Amino acid sequence: MATEKNHTNLEAKTLYDKIWDSHVVRSIAGGPDVLYIDRHYIHEVTSPQAFNGLKERGISVFRPGNTLATADHNIPTRDQHLPIRDELSRNQVTRLSENCSKYGIELFGLNHSKNGIVHVIGPELGFTLPGMTIVCGDSHTSTHGAFGTIAFGIGTSEVEMVLAAQCIIQPKSKKMRISINGLPGKGVTSKDIIMYVISEITTGGATGYFVEFSGQAIRSLSMEARMTICNMSIEMGARGGVIAPDETTFNYLRKIPSIRGIDDIEAAIDKWKTLSTDEGAKFDRELVFEASDINPMITYGTNPGMGMSVDEAIPMAEKNSSEASPSFLKSLNYMGFKPGMSLLGHPVDYVFIGSCTNGRIEDFRAFAGIIKGRKKSDNVTALIVPGSKLVEEQMAAEGLIEIYTAAGFEVRQPGCSSCLAMNEDKIPQGKYAVSTSNRNFEGRQGPGSRTMLASPLTAAAAAITGRISDPREFL
Amino acid sequence: MPKEKFTILESTCVPLPLENVDTDQIIPARFLSATSREGFGDNLFRDWRYTKSGEKNSDFVLNNSRFEGKVLVAGKNFGSGSSREHAVWAIFDYGFRAVVSSFFADIFMNNSLNNGLLPIVIPADLLSNLQDLIRKDPGSKVHIDLANQTFTIVPTGESVAFSINPYKKECMLGGLDDIDFLLAIKDQIISYEENKKRV
Numbered sequence: 223m224a225t226e227k228n229h230t231n232l233e234a235k236t237l238y239d240k241i242w243d244s245h246v247v248r249s250i251a252g253g254p255d256v257l258y259i260d261r262h263y264i265h266e267v268t269s270p271q272a273f274n275g276l277k278e279r280g281i282s283v284f285r286p287g288n289t290l291a292t293a294d295h296n297i298p299t300r301d302q303h304l305p306i307r308d309e310l311s312r313n314q315v316t317r318l319s320e321n322c323s324k325y326g327i328e329l330f331g332l333n334h335s336k337n338g339i340v341h342v343i344g345p346e347l348g349f350t351l352p353g354m355t356i357v358c359g360d361s362h363t364s365t366h367g368a369f370g371t372i373a374f375g376i377g378t379s380e381v382e383m384v385l386a387a388q389c390i391i392q393p394k395s396k397k398m399r400i401s402i403n404g405l406p407g408k409g410v411t412s413k414d415i416i417m418y419v420i421s422e423i424t425t426g427g428a429t430g431y432f433v434e435f436s437g438q439a440i441r442s443l444s445m446e447a448r449m450t451i452c453n454m455s456i457e458m459g460a461r462g463g464v465i466a467p468d469e470t471t472f473n474y475l476r477k478i479p480s481i482r483g484i485d486d487i488e489a490a491i492d493k494w495k496t497l498s499t500d501e502g503a504k505f506d507r508e509l510v511f512e513a514s515d516i517n518p519m520i521t522y523g524t525n526p527g528m529g530m531s532v533d534e535a536i537p538m539a540e541k542n543s544s545e546a547s548p549s550f551l552k553s554l555n556y557m558g559f560k561p562g563m564s565l566l567g568h569p570v571d572y573v574f575i576g577s578c579t580n581g582r583i584e585d586f587r588a589f590a591g592i593i594k595g596r597k598k599s600d601n602v603t604a605l606i607v608p609g610s611k612l613v614e615e616q617m618a619a620e621g622l623i624e625i626y627t628a629a630g631f632e633v634r635q636p637g638c639s640s641c642l643a644m645n646e647d648k649i650p651q652g653k654y655a656v657s658t659s660n661r662n663f664e665g666r667q668g669p670g671s672r673t674m675l676a677s678p679l680t681a682a683a684a685a686i687t688g689r690i691s692d693p694r695e696f697l
Numbered sequence: 698m699p700k701e702k703f704t705i706l707e708s709t710c711v712p713l714p715l716e717n718v719d720t721d722q723i724i725p726a727r728f729l730s731a732t733s734r735e736g737f738g739d740n741l742f743r744d745w746r747y748t749k750s751g752e753k754n755s756d757f758v759l760n761n762s763r764f765e766g767k768v769l770v771a772g773k774n775f776g777s778g779s780s781r782e783h784a785v786w787a788i789f790d791y792g793f794r795a796v797v798s799s800f801f802a803d804i805f806m807n808n809s810l811n812n813g814l815l816p817i818v819i820p821a822d823l824l825s826n827l828q829d830l831i832r833k834d835p836g837s838k839v840h841i842d843l844a845n846q847t848f849t850i851v852p853t854g855e856s857v858a859f860s861i862n863p864y865k866k867e868c869m870l871g872g873l874d875d876i877d878f879l880l881a882i883k884d885q886i887i888s889y890e891e892n893k894k895r896v
């Protein structure tokens with residue numbers, strides 16, 4: 223249960239304030255701030271119109287070195303060495319390459335040895351660093367907040383702005399802190415923690431806020447797991463999520479072979495140590511949850527706020543109302559579910575593990591932990607899609623690919639894949655998918671697809687049994 | 698891009714009283730492969746507007762000739778989900794110039810303001826009255842005055858003030874965009890970069 227608290231110290235600053243304030247180029251009277259952007263990620267889907275805009279204005283990219291590009295949203299996950307079959311997708315990917323070479327932007331495109339999903343490769347390559355402002359034309363840019371950055375998704379007009387002037391025009395958000403006390407129990411992952419928080423506060427619960435996550439449960443998480451938390455902060459409406467950097471962050475960064483612009487990592491780390499919220503700093507809203515209240519989660523509806531413990535029954539109405547609204551019933555109807563129904567044992571047709579939420583090495587290790595020595599259920603089609611080439615390499619190095627193959631799974635090539643199903647990896651009409659991605663909207667994974675969001679552990683349990691199962695029984 | 702100027706809009710409305718309409722519904726991802734901004738209106742609300750076999754779904758409001766106009770009257774939490782600006786382009790390209798709701802998702806709001814589509818937040822009870830009124834009498838008009846920030850339901854005379862960021866308001870009234878502004882202050886941006894390096 224959430225409790226709210228309030229305390230004030232006017233001089234004290236939140237982490238969000240510290241980073242924001244140091245990036246303001248200019249404040250517009252009565253209006254937003256002109257915010258300087260340290261890092262800009264682009265991909266094939268939301269950038270072409272921005273480059274067109276530059277061309278129409280007759281201007282160039284202002285700071286090409288601050289932008290990094292990848293092809294991820296609209297690429298196949300098989301036979302990546304062959305030309306892309308779909309003409310429109312091929313055109314987008316080609317346009318990205320042309321624009322990058324024309325304007326001098328570094329591209330980790332298709333078939334590059336470090337290609338992958340934008341929010342997976344940015345941190346891997348050390349392009350995302352504490353204290354930075356980071357934007358990308360993709361709402362899950364919030365992922366990078368796990369490193370103590372202000373990172374958020376922008377629209378294509380803003381992509382054009384950043385290309386043109388390395389700034390965007392933004393009002394400061396309100397500030398919220400969400401603390402998770404204690405440690406989560408067996409089988410409860412960071413995906414479950416964030417899905418639990420969203421189910422408690424709803425998909426609009428943090429709209430207008432930038433959220434700092436804190437508390438023992440958060441501090442205990444690896445960088446991969448923290449990225450999952452920040453990734454989904456957008457699903458509760460937040461502008462972004464941030465976690466103060468600590469030794470876990472620094473150790474992650476120490477392992478990256480070389481980081482652009484940093485010669486002495488220890489000196490940089492000394493600076494980053496100041497990146498935390500001051501004692502007594504004021505948040506506009508504070509929420510506290512207990513990790514011990516959290517179980518493995520699953521969604522039953524068509525927004526990420528419609529989640530419950532995997533062993534619970536679907537509620538009779540949405541939170542805080544006694545009667546189901548038409549939207550609530552429409553959503554259950556789409557899923558083929560009824561209020562009060564239990565999902566344990568419900569047949570599953572597809573399992574997707576991947577995306578910028580759960581497509582990192584730890585996620586594949588967790589999935590492997592359950593499938594090892596077992597077999598994939600015959601009625602399940604599984605899409606196993608690493609978040610990047612480096613993740614794929616690491617899977618091979620750790621022997622995970624053999625475990626997957628032995629259990630009857632095929633490992634695909636990296637990309638966004640079924641998360642938004644722009645490529646061929648679509649869930650067919652009416653089929654049920656347990657997915658480790660972040661959105662269960664109507665048709666998100668293909669027209670008529672029915673998505674149930676869950677952690678890699680819950681996905682693994684479903685992949686083996688062919689049914690919604692409690693992953694704790696397999697640990 | 699120089700935008701249309703937005704000053705006063707008086708129009709009938711199209712009601713869409715669903716809550717939590719996300720950008721995947723507004724424009725499904727499979728239509729995002731284009732590389733220009735035009736033409737997205739044809740696929741606005743594609744999966745609600747057309748049946749699987751590609752016929753018009755007569756139950757959906759955009760296919761109901763009783764309702765037309767430049768104002769989309771939406772439900773709570775409109776435009777949630779993906780940051781795709783294509784959602785706003787689709788709504789604008791279809792012919793809407795304002796969207797009314799009791800609550801918008803953040804990125805959608807920003808994207809709208811950057812593209813000349815005015816998002817107007819009105820109280821939830823007024824929104825539901827307006828939905829009822831339009832369904833009873835599709836000829837009902839609303840009057841939007843951006844300079845004075847007022848939203849009026851013409852037949853009943855009910856009027857509310859709406860808020861808009863003063864900077865965005867100037868931009869919309871003048872048909873200017875943010876990039877024009879940033880390019881004009883480039884020197885300041887460069888001096889910010891230089892000072893930052895010294896720290």
Ligand code: SF4
Nearest residue numbers: 362577578638641642
């Ligand atoms: S994996 Fe999904 S959410 Fe992440 S960047 Fe790709 S499409 Fe967006």
